[in-house]
């Protein structure tokens with residue numbers, strides 16, 4: 203396992219649509235291990251493969267006091283409700299902004315054993331799922347800001363996704 207450097211704006215890979223994973227092989231397993239280790243090293247609660255320079259549809263989530271979640275080819279199948287949240291991103295360091303996210307999201311994908319998984323989430327987990335899946339489509343949370351004036355300088359203890 204290795205801690206890799208996180209790509210930050212304006213690196214073009216952050217704006218690319220990532221490709222679906224077809225099969226789990228050694229290189230995907232290594233990618234997942236590196237993503238998990240890198241995520242924990244940053245104190246972030248989620249990471250998407252393109253943030254490490256690999257344009258594949260893989261995300262990892264590490265919520266406090268819960269088991270890490272690996273999702274391959276994740277898709278949001280349903281969103282409901284709306285709420286305002288503060289959001290930041292390891293690829294847009296130093297800032298945080300208020301945007302709208304769904305209250306409840308349902309996501310499907312596969313885990314690291316290629317088993318189909320479905321997750322129904324609310325609160326922070328729902329936000330992280332939407333945020334990380336957006337990364338796979340080249341979308342960043344700042345795209346949802348009404349204006350860049352809504353960005354604020356971050357306090358060091360605030361959560362980064």
Ligand code: CO
Pocket residue numbers: 290291292293333337363
């Ligand atoms: Co992010």
